Amino acid sequence: MQATALTQILLPLALALIMFGMGLSLHRRDFSRLFKLPQSVAAGLLGQVIGLPLLALLVIVVFNLSTPLAIGLMLVAVCPGGTTSNLLCHLARANLALSVSLTALSNLICVVTAPLLVGLSLQWFATGAAVEFSLVNTALGLFAISLLPVGVGMVVRHYYSDWAERTEPVFRGFSIAVLILLIVAITVQEWHLLTTMLEQLLLACLTFNLLGLAIGYGLSKLFSLDNNDTTTVAIEVGVQNTTLSMLIAITFLGHPDYAITAGVYGLVMYLGAAVTIGLRRYQRNQVVDNKSSQQL
Template identity: 30%
Template sequence: MKALARFSQFVGNSFALWVLLFAVLGFLLPEQFRQLTPWIVPLLGIIMFGMGLTISTRDFAEVFRRPVEVGVGVVSQFLIMPLLAVLLTRIIPMDPQVAAGVILVGCCPGGTSSNVMTYLAKGDTALSVACTSVTTLAAPIVTPFLMLMLASEYLPVDAWAMFISILKLMLLPLALGFLAQKLVPTLVRAAVPALPLVSVTGIVLIVAAVVAASKGAIAESGLMIFVVVVLHNGLGYLVGFLAARAAGLGLARRKAIAIEVGMQNSGLAAALATAYFSPLAAVPAAIFSVWHNISGAIVASVLSRMK
């Protein structure tokens, strides 16, 4: 069991490399990985169940203890990234499906890897976890609403169906994981060390499936999508940091909110894009999954030197 825990920790620490490797494999071996497309939704459910196994009441207590700071993070998350996405789709010519995919990434809640990056950046990790928790719980309502408002000019958006899907994809497995903590705590404690391995496996298979399903589109316009993703992600860090500073927050909290804003739950975006739009619309999410883990580590390293 200790060997499994060590291996799981190693895989978690080298997350970005595994995502990059499987993105390349998905592109080189599309026939093999395209078969995983129907498993994207169940894989995301497994990831969210794992998150439910680790979330605690302390994470939500932080919301009530520091409502203003958490509020700044949550509002920044659901305001900055969607508006940046819309701005980029206006400036850079792109296929309507790609544009919808970029906006969908921006409308999703924060990703759990932001908590790790905030810790590495010597930021306020408790604030990061609280913001991720709140945006995840708010996603069933906020994400479909934002998509209806911002992306319906590119593709038809069924906000109600998306609402139901997010409940099933995120909140149900999250709640089941949280419930498991209460019902079988000993079993959960034994399973927790293996969770990084499970989460990384789920994400890399989702990325590989999306890349495989859209190999032709990536070969044709992958560079443009990559540039858009890099700009979206990088501007998210910058504007998030500036928004936190404008709100009068201290340096540790600025770091947390900057990383929280820049890093998205791209697994959810990939699942929703595949279910409601097209494999091409899921490509920005797949590339974001690869890039934001690389950029997050770089940003965390830079921010850790700021005092």
């Protein structure tokens, strides 16, 4: 894809607005809270920063994904969670405070880890392909379109909390709209590649999602977390910021074909999340029923 105003200006601006909206939902206490939940934070970060890239590599090998799909899956794996994971944790009645805190911290870490892992992925999978990639430019770009807008949003939240609370849902809706538009645009542009690899890609994305959730659950049990934190960590590990993945593919790398995997995963990840939410609500109902039985 040639560099255009859409890929170089409008798309990064849209993501910056989304990240600004995330900042509106954050407070300084979200970061201070991290020190009070060291085991939960450790489980979440291990799953996101280490578990997901290793899992993506395993899925790529097992499903023998082509270069564009393989790099696309790695882009999904190296990106942090977004506001979607916070919303899903709210629906699951899990630990929303932990979810917001993990999202904030993972976005901070992503500025360093994502460029490094993207560079390694290109060296490993895209040998011989013409891909322009700059570690420094990518890190600076991620800072400009993610951390900086989040920081500005937090400042606005601090001084204008009432306005921030009213406006944040608007940005959340905007983020969903941008994701849908990106998925449609990538589908149209890369229709041939998508149709030839759809079945394989769907299975790979579904496997990656379900095993990602399983990693979140496994690490939570390893760290002896309660059910609330376990559900939260599972969702944070299994739900990624696919909009950011697509932006890296289209704007930073100039390869919209690398964004196909993120587009498909952006839809598939809701299936695993729905199962997680269902299990969590079933657990809560069981606890309520047991308490009622004991009282009788």
